[in-house]
Amino acid sequence: MMSFFIGVVLGLLGMWAVYARQRRKRTLIEEEKQLLQQEKQIVVEFMHNMVEAVATGGDRQAMFQRIIHAAILSTGAMSACIFEKRPDNTLKGIAVEGLFPPQRKLPDEISSKLATRTQFLENILKAESYKMGEGLIGQVAKSGRALLIADAQKDPRVIQHKDRSLQIRSIIVAPVLFQGELIAVLAVTNPVDGLSFTETDFSLVESLAEQVGLAVHNSDAMQLQIEKNKLDLDIELASNIQGLLLPKAFPPSEKLAFAAHCTPAQKIGGDLYDVFALNSKTIGVAVADVSGKGISASILMAICQTNLRHFSKLHRSPSKVLSAINAAMSESMRKDMFITIVYAIIDLETEKVTIARAGHELPLFYDTQEDGRVEVIPVRSQGMAVGMVPPEIFDLTIQDTEIEFGVKDALLLYTDGVTESVNAEGEEYSGKRLTHTLRNLGEGTAQDIVDGVLEGVGRFCGDVGQPDDLTLIAIKHA
Incomplete structure (x- = not known):
């Protein structure tokens, strides 16, 4: 009887121990959960x-x-x-x-x-x-x-x-x-x-x-996204302002027709073209290219255009205008930047064009001779880029070149974005191809020349992107 009683007590104690362990386990789990x-x-x-x-x-x-x-x-x-x-x-x-x-x-x-x-x-x-x-x-x-x-x-x-x-x-x-x-x-x-x-x-x-x-x-x-959005907005604004600097219309003339195109490699670029009347008998034409691309190049180009308009009123010699621009800008320009520019003055009365070139691409002249023969020749003149050397050196090298500009003649000014456009093999479009294109298009209008050059460059380059700003302007004598 005693052994039975002891067995019951031990059994109850065991059950209580199991219950206590389970309760403690549940308490620990609850604490861990908490x-x-x-x-x-x-x-x-x-x-x-x-x-x-x-x-x-x-x-x-x-x-x-x-x-x-x-x-x-x-x-x-x-x-x-x-x-x-x-x-x-x-x-x-x-x-x-x-x-x-x-x-x-x-x-x-x-x-x-x-x-x-x-x-x-x-x-x-x-x-x-x-x-x-x-x-x-x-x-x-x-x-x-x-x-x-x-x-x-x-x-x-x-x-x-x-x-x-x-x-x-x-x-x-x-x-x-x-x-x-x-x-x-x-x-x-x-x-x-x-x-x-x-x-x-x-x-x-x-x-x-x-x-x-x-x-x-x-x-x-x-x-980063906020800064990018701000920069995109600034660039868009700068691009719009730069677009306002390009001429919306050309000076009216019974003898001359103009056509131009400018495409920056980025949203804003360092190329410029300008056409403006100096008086009733003369018209100024310029194409320029700042080294580099982007915002700094566009700002420098805007300054250059302001100086061009200002000094063209003071001088009737293209070389003197470019010398004045170099003197005004060379000291304030960064040492790693320069501007190439070609500036021409067209005299409607004498039917002559006077050209000065500051390190720029050689203009191409489509010359229709009296016997019907056609020649496309580069207009050569000496000159160093604006901002590259001090005035005393620049002024010694810059010079004017004068050509006859008669009926059916054409003049093409452009930046190196045209001739240095490359195809998939890395080959450049080159001045030789541009000369050949102008020879085939020279009989057409100024717009025909610009459209034909763009088509030729585009066909040559294919799907290769535009690595540089591309600008050209054609002047056609009626």
Whole structure:
């Protein structure tokens, strides 16, 4: 009987033990669930703060400061700092909150020289940079793996300071990565509750660092897109302004017909053509090309056109006009930039054209002779590019060349974007092909000449893109 009673008691105790173990297990599971839920909520709130930080845009340092503030709120740390990776592969503190201890030993005599300890620490952290592998920050940056030091006062890797408020009790350092590329290093120190960071805290900081990497990448991508949109708008505006500089109509003439075409390789370019009446009997025609392409070339070309219009009113010699332009622009131009330009003055009364050329492509003259023979010849004249040499040298080389320009004659001015257009084999269109094209088209109108040249260049190049600005103008004597 006694043995039966003992057996029942042992059985009940065993059942109670199983029940107690299951209850403890359920309690642990609930606690783990609560911890996971808390961590999830912290990460969600942190992500919300990251979105706000990214949305502020513009100021990268301010964005990192918001990130640090969110990290402190999320982890319960007393201080935090983020060290950004710089182009020279060093790490520099970009944002700090709280009394984050410097990662190098401090000289005892300088800590009292600043108004506040916080200001002192911020200046130290933002002034110093750390190499890859140097100290805890550099080690984490180099390895790409987060580090938890629960009891920092027993770890020789941790820099400790005599000032008790700067001593590190516990620290977590995590790399901020995006697709394996290091962006920064996030460090948090000393939980507010006075205890050590736990594995749960460590997991949380790793998650936060991952979100920081995504946030910084998105911010960079967003700022890049914003800057691109601004640049696109500026370029579009510059392109519209440049279009306004080109003549919308040619001077009326019973003897002459004009046709022109200008296509920049990019949205804006460094080519220019201009046709303008000097008086009732003379017309000025110019084609110019600035070395390079883009905004700087277009600005320089606009200045050149302004000078051309101005000096053409003062001089009736093309060479004197180009000399005046060179004198006005050479000192202010960048050393790596220059302008080639050909300027012609057509006299309707004498039916002559006077041409000066500053390093530009040779104009082509379609000459119809009295016996019906046709020749296409380059109009040769000496001259160096504007901005390439000082006036005393430029003026010695520039000269005027005069040609008869009678009935059925034609003149073609162009930039090297025409002759240097290439096909798929890398072969240039060349001045020889252009001369042949003009010989075949010279009987037509000015527009026929321009259209025929463009068609010939396009057929020659095929699907190869336009590498340079392309400009040409044809003048046909009726």
